[in-house]
Amino acid sequence: MRLTLHNHKAAALALGDSTRWDGKTLLIGERDLAAFFPEGLGLHLDELRTIAPGSQTRIGPVLDVAQIRHSEQGPAYPGLTGPAETQHCRTVHILDNAAVCLVSNLPGVQEGILDMASRWSPLAALHMLVCKIRVAPGTNPDEADAHMRLFLYRVCEFLGSLLTNFPAKASEEFVYPAHKPSGDIPPGDMLPRVGAVYFIQSQGRLRRTYYLGEAADALQPMPIHPLSPLCGSITSGNYVMPSNKTCTLIHQRAPVIRALLARDGKDWNVSGVLLANEASTRDEKSRTAQILADMAKDLRLDGVIINQEGGGNADMDVMLTCAAMEKQGIACVLIVNETAGPDGRTPSLTETTPEAVSIVSAGNNEMLASLPAADAFIGYPMSILPENTLKAVDMPLTRLLASANQLGFGRYSCVTR
Amino acid sequence: MSHPLRIVHYLNQFFGQIGGEDKADAPPVVTQGPVGPGLAFKAALAGQAEIVATIICGDNTMSDAPEKQAARIADMAAAFKPDLLIAGPAFGAGRYGMACGQVSAAVSSALGIPTLAGLHESNPAVDIFRSRAILVPTGPTAASMRAAVADISQVALELGRGQAPAAGTYFTQGIRMPVFHEQCAANRAADMLLARLRKSPTETELPLPSFEHVPPAPPLDNLSSSVIVMVTEGGLTPKGNPDRIEASMATKFGIYPVDKHSDLADGSYQASHGGYDNACVNADLNRLLPLDALRKLERDGVIGAIAPVFYTTAGNATTMNNAQQFGRSIAQDIRKRIHGQAGVFLTAT
Numbered sequence: 001m002r003l004t005l006h007n008h009k010a011a012a013l014a015l016g017d018s019t020r021w022d023g024k025t026l027l028i029g030e031r032d033l034a035a036f037f038p039e040g041l042g043l044h045l046d047e048l049r050t051i052a053p054g055s056q057t058r059i060g061p062v063l064d065v066a067q068i069r070h071s072e073q074g075p076a077y078p079g080l081t082g083p084a085e086t087q088h089c090r091t092v093h094i095l096d097n098a099a100v101c102l103v104s105n106l107p108g109v110q111e112g113i114l115d116m117a118s119r120w121s122p123l124a125a126l127h128m129l130v131c132k133i134r135v136a137p138g139t140n141p142d143e144a145d146a147h148m149r150l151f152l153y154r155v156c157e158f159l160g161s162l163l164t165n166f167p168a169k170a171s172e173e174f175v176y177p178a179h180k181p182s183g184d185i186p187p188g189d190m191l192p193r194v195g196a197v198y199f200i201q202s203q204g205r206l207r208r209t210y211y212l213g214e215a216a217d218a219l220q221p222m223p224i225h226p227l228s229p230l231c232g233s234i235t236s237g238n239y240v241m242p243s244n245k246t247c248t249l250i251h252q253r254a255p256v257i258r259a260l261l262a263r264d265g266k267d268w269n270v271s272g273v274l275l276a277n278e279a280s281t282r283d284e285k286s287r288t289a290q291i292l293a294d295m296a297k298d299l300r301l302d303g304v305i306i307n308q309e310g311g312g313n314a315d316m317d318v319m320l321t322c323a324a325m326e327k328q329g330i331a332c333v334l335i336v337n338e339t340a341g342p343d344g345r346t347p348s349l350t351e352t353t354p355e356a357v358s359i360v361s362a363g364n365n366e367m368l369a370s371l372p373a374a375d376a377f378i379g380y381p382m383s384i385l386p387e388n389t390l391k392a393v394d395m396p397l398t399r400l401l402a403s404a405n406q407l408g409f410g411r412y413s414c415v416t417r
Numbered sequence: 418m419s420h421p422l423r424i425v426h427y428l429n430q431f432f433g434q435i436g437g438e439d440k441a442d443a444p445p446v447v448t449q450g451p452v453g454p455g456l457a458f459k460a461a462l463a464g465q466a467e468i469v470a471t472i473i474c475g476d477n478t479m480s481d482a483p484e485k486q487a488a489r490i491a492d493m494a495a496a497f498k499p500d501l502l503i504a505g506p507a508f509g510a511g512r513y514g515m516a517c518g519q520v521s522a523a524v525s526s527a528l529g530i531p532t533l534a535g536l537h538e539s540n541p542a543v544d545i546f547r548s549r550a551i552l553v554p555t556g557p558t559a560a561s562m563r564a565a566v567a568d569i570s571q572v573a574l575e576l577g578r579g580q581a582p583a584a585g586t587y588f589t590q591g592i593r594m595p596v597f598h599e600q601c602a603a604n605r606a607a608d609m610l611l612a613r614l615r616k617s618p619t620e621t622e623l624p625l626p627s628f629e630h631v632p633p634a635p636p637l638d639n640l641s642s643s644v645i646v647m648v649t650e651g652g653l654t655p656k657g658n659p660d661r662i663e664a665s666m667a668t669k670f671g672i673y674p675v676d677k678h679s680d681l682a683d684g685s686y687q688a689s690h691g692g693y694d695n696a697c698v699n700a701d702l703n704r705l706l707p708l709d710a711l712r713k714l715e716r717d718g719v720i721g722a723i724a725p726v727f728y729t730t731a732g733n734a735t736t737m738n739n740a741q742q743f744g745r746s747i748a749q750d751i752r753k754r755i756h757g758q759a760g761v762f763l764t765a766t
Contacts, residue, residue, distance in 0.1 A: 108694065108695070108696075110665055110691045119597075194610060194614070204693070204694050205694040206694060207694065240691075240692075241665065241734060255601055255602075255603035255604075256603045256607075258603065259604050259606065259607035260607060262607070263607065263611070268614065303614050304610075305603075305606045305607065305610055312692070312733075312734070331610065331613040331614060333606045333609045333610045333613065335602050335606050336623070338593060338623065339736070340593040341736050341737060341738060344592040344593040345548065345591065345592055346737040347626035347737065348593060348623055348626050349625070349626055352625045352626065354625070356621075356625060357619075357621055358609050358610070358613055358619055358621055359623040360602050360605050360606045360609060360623075361623040362602050364593050364595065366736055367595055396666060398666065398734055405602075406602075407603065408601055408602035408604070408605075408606055409602070409603070410601060410602060411597045411598045411599070411600065411601050411602070412595065412596075412597055413595075413596050413597070413598055413602065413605075413622055414593040414596060414622070414623070415584075415593070415596050415622075416592065416593060416594075416624065417581075417584060417589055417590060417592050417593075417594045
């Protein structure tokens with residue numbers, strides 16, 4: 001299968017009377033977006049705002065950030081803006097240095113901030129279109145969430161549809177599999193077989209991740225096509241701690257799969273991506289680990305990268321899976337973040353296993369980051385910014401969106417001193 | 418700096434020129450200015466710092482009562498208003514190394530100043546004290562005194578200026594410090610996987626932490642005469658959460674009365690915890706803290722009594738330090754209120 005991503009770049013986003021892309025500026029017509037907004041459901045689109053990277057602007061509570069994208073052969077958000085399929089997906093246009101950010105006062109979410117001037121979130125480097133949506137008291141939070149997310153994806157797809165009029169700044173091509181069929185290769189020349197164990201977290205109301213539009217609460221481990229996340233198959237409605245939550249955009253960027261495919265046919269053969277949910281009981285976690293180890297063995301994998309989402313109880317999923325796989329002779333590299341305390345002195349993980357000898361750290365969640373004073377705040381009152389939303393403040397990284405992402409998106413990490 | 422840094426120097430009886438093994442019981446004494454190796458430090462510090470006082474103590478005196486003597490020595494040092502303390506170097510010497518570690522840790526904690534000791538990597542004091550003082554690696558014996566003095570002086574001056582010493586100039590303290598890499602974590606993971614597959618040496622970015630073993634309390638002798646204390650980390654509070662216990666990264670716990678006549682489901686309580694969907698628990702809070710079931714056990718005489726208060730916090734991303742402090746405080750409070758046998762019924766989420 002061949003997938004081409006056309007990565008367009010914007011010099012600016014701006015609001016206006018109509019929606020237009022001229023290859024440089026994306027003009028966003030407020031009325032055009034309002035046409036997608038669901039009426040009469042206790043939701044109100046309070047404001048749209050465009051923000052450039054580096055602005056001294058704080059945004060919160062942030063629910064999600066998603067890509068502006070268009071697929072020539074099907075829905076950009078399969079299962080949500082169109083049928084639940086990615087097998088026809090061949091050409092996708094993305095506004096690569098921009099995104100749409102959903103902000104809401106939805107009750108029951110963990111409060112999170114995106115500080116556009118802070119180096120702590122890799123998402124602050126993107127041009128943002130912020131959609132600020134108020135949920136009226138008494139509105140069913142589950143339904144409000146579903147409608148807001150669908151609005152977000154429709155806006156993303158609508159804006160993405162304009163990109164086809166101008167050539168992209170750069171394009172990427174993914175050919176899978178890049179390696180020759182094994183029958184054509186002498187046995188001595190076979191490359192090692194590798195894969196990804198792709199953990200998502202779907203643990204109940206307002207704590208869900210979606211595969212092809214369906215909540216993954218009851219998902220059993222299963223192989224997916226390695227290019228499927230790049231086609232938009234995974235979206236996030238998981239409102240856990242913002243540093244631990246993998247935003248939809250990060251799923252769409254698929255950093256682990258990209259890192260594996262970059263070497264496909266050269267250093268290794270990418271032979272499987274196993275999607276699995278982090279269930280909330282000990283027994284289910286253990287069962288998932290065993291099933292994943294069986295699948296990896298059946299795929300004859302020599303090594304895997306295992307990512308995490310969330311923390312605390314979620315440490316157990318990666319550790320049980322790592323132990324089960326390493327015992328089968330499968331080399332495991334884990335990507336996890338740490339709970340080493342504000343002073344870096346407390347144990348970094350809730351759960352360990354002696355087999356976890358290869359860990360990449362996505363940084364210490366509990367470190368205090370200093371946020372500089374901001375010029376503007378977009379959003380709703382938050383208990384984590386009580387007095388003055390613009391004041392310089394120290395904030396643990398847990399509260400900063402994507403600051404310690406465990407799908408491997410960022411460069412922040414820790415060393416022992 | 419406009420004035421030289423003030424350093425207090427700790428030495429044992431031998432390097433402090435009081436005597437040999439025969440003087441290992443010498444009590445701590447203080448003298449103005451540098452003594453013995455202190456003179457080498459004076460030269461190495463070249464006027465940027467001065468040893469204002471030297472405290473000398475026998476190795477056996479220290480090992481017989483390490484905490485008590487170290488506290489005494491911290492008091493003696495305080496009188497000189499030092500900016501830094503240097504202990505040793507002790508090289509590979511066991512008792513002396515432990516004494517240097519103990520003194521450095523005590524002074525650091527009591528005076529809030531940086532403290533350094535020079536130790537060889539084989540010295541057992543290294544692992545015990547590395548997180549409580551800056552331990553500079555030295556050679557195994559005093560034959561490497563010159564190099565040790567130079568290395569320790571370098572680190573001392575950096576610390577005195579408020580700079581972090583360079584990696585490798587002191588034994589790691591097990592502190593996780595932030596760093597930004599060139600490559601994103603996913604790319605670093607791919608590199609690490611390739612190295613594992615090629616059986617090349619790899620280094621984990623996260624050495625596995627070890628957890629302390631917490632021995633459980635002995636079982637209750639007699640349940641039917643014991644007071645059962647309800648404790649929860651599910652975020653149960655009076656309605657409106659009047660004390661503002663945070664739903665995530667809580668910095669406090671609450672103590673609330675268990676009214677003999679009230680019922681958790683009467684609308685005067687709520688659950689507020691960021692880690693789970695609070696709706697089903699808010700529909701019946703007895704399913705978070707089973708007061709109804711415990712009341713039945715009390716009526717039937719299975720348990721002696723339910724304590725008149727319950728303790729609560731929200732256990733979502735609670736830092737370990739806070740959790741330990743809550744636990745200690747709750748235990749102390751229980752002991753103040755209940756003098757007979759008490760057991761804790763703790764619900765977690």
